[in-house]
Amino acid sequence: MHSSAVFLIEFGAIILGLGLLGRLAARLRFSPIPLYLLAGLAFGEGGLLPLGASEEFVAIGAEIGVVLLLLMLGLEYTAGDLVSNLKTQYPAGILDAALNALPGAAMALLLGWGPIAAVVLAGITWISSSGVIAKVLGDLGRLGNRETPVILSILVLEDLSMAVYLPVVTALLAGTGFAAGSVTLAVALGVAGLVLLLAVRYGRHISRFVSTDDPEKLLLVVLGLTLLVAGVAQQLQVSAAVGxxxxxxALSGEVAEGAHHLLAPLRDLFAAVFFVFFGLHTDPASIPPVLLPALALAVVTTLTKIATGYWAARRAGISARGRWRAGGTLVARGEFSIVIAGLAVTAGIDSDLGPLATAYVLILVVLGPLTARCTEPLALRLTGRTARRTAVEAAGEAPAAEDSGAVLRDPDTVGRP
Incomplete structure (x- = not known):
């Protein structure tokens, strides 16, 4: 009875604290993820007040949080969207992977962590935060801009890549041999391909089977199906997140919309618990030694993400202003980076990997919204000055008065506030 009371007190305090932190983040107009991570650091190993009775339940809640994060991400896209993005935007996806995964892999090798840690850190630095970026686009009123489909296409390709990447990482972390790892990857690719095929051809029938007018039954069926498939996928060493x-x-139409509406509060609750859980297993004292590498990675991958977005938007025929906006918007890292780091921490790959990932995400989840706002005006100001200086030197004349009218006309945001 006493342990039950302690559990209720601890877990209730966690949920209440997360709610207050979420309200604070909303008032400050930035993502609550860094506050959730800091809360975990404060109440975890080496923190101010370590938890005891509720830690096991928090661990289960964290697993459910990962599952719901990926489910809700899948509900955002149809199989047709994914196939279309693969056909049209795959060059941008390849460039994105090359520019942003390689710095993470190189850093892990430079630190002497070995090839498996290099694969893990490559994923951490590669994947942008879909949740943070979607919120930033909405807050800045850019959902209708011409560069936004380019941004979303890159995010879709990153999300789809996880269906391949996560099984590979899971096999590597499990220490399976080459043959077993190849079988795991083949199973993952086969399952992903089969689901996409079924979703394209029979998506309406699947959705009709799940569909119901009763919200309670829809919630139970979708949640139960998701947890069941996630559990089977994890049993097959494919990854619960991919399942x-x-x-x-596979779900589409009204079923996807209804499930999204019903599951959004649950997703937010358990996702918050997930970020807290990751923080709980990171000793705050372990962060300062890896802060410099994390900061270096943040600087490098901020520049590489901006370059990725700029190139992809340029390829799509977007103006210079839209290219810089696209690049600055893609900088934020968040939920996927922590999911990948969590797999490595659970497997005990390297004691410094978790702290470095925490510091890296803390930096970029705060910096991301700032780069989304500031990259465009800062870049145009610098490039404008450079262009004027070059023209003046070439003509041998004194600088002319600045004509801001040409700068302000942006065809990608015509008619928008």
Missing amino acids: AFLVGI
């Missing part, structure tokens, strides 16, 4: 993502893709 949940594929369930989301």
Whole structure:
């Protein structure tokens, strides 16, 4: 009875604290993820007040949080969207992977962590935060801009890449041999391909089977199906997250909209618990030694993400202003980076990997919204000055008065505030 009371007190305090932190983040107009991570650091190993009775339940809640994050991500896309993005935007996806995964892999090798840690850190630095970026686009009123489909296409390709990447990482972390790892990857690719095929051809029938007018029954069926598939996928060493993502893709139409509406509060609750759980297993004292590498990675991958977005938007025929906006918007890292780091921490790959990932995400989840706002005006100001200086030197004349009218005309945001 006493342990039950302690559990209720601890877990209730966690949920209440997360709610207050979420309200604070909303008032400050930035993502609550860094506050959730800091809360975990404060109440975890080496923190101010370590938790005891509720830690096991928090661990289970964290697993559910990962599953719901990926399910909701899958509900955002249809199989047709994914196939279309693969056909049209795959060059941008390849460039994105090359520019942003390689710095993470190089850093892990430079630190002497070995090839498996290099694969893990490559994923952490590669994947942008879909949740943070979607919120930033909405807050800045850019959902209708011409560069936004380019941004979303890159995010879709990153999310789809996880269906391949996560099984590979899971096999590597499990220490399976080459043959077993190849079988795991083949199973993952086969399942992903089969689900996409079924979703394209029979998505309406699947959605009709799940569909119901009763919100309670829809919630139970979708949640139960997701947890079941996620559990089977994890049993097959494919990754529970990939299983949940594929369930989301298979659902479409009114079922997807209804499930999204019903599951959004649950997703937010358990996702917050997940970020806290990751912080709980990171000793705050372990962060300062890896702060410099994390900061260096943040600087490098901020520049590489901006370059990725700029190139992809330029390829799509977007103006210079839209290219810089696209690049600055893609900088934020968040939920996926922590999911990948969490797998490595659980497997005990390297004691410094978790702290470095925490510091890296803390930096970029705060910096991301700032780069989304400031990259465009800062870049245009610098490039404008450079262009004027070059023209003046070439003509041998004194600088002319600045004509801001040409700068302000942006065809990508015509008619928008």
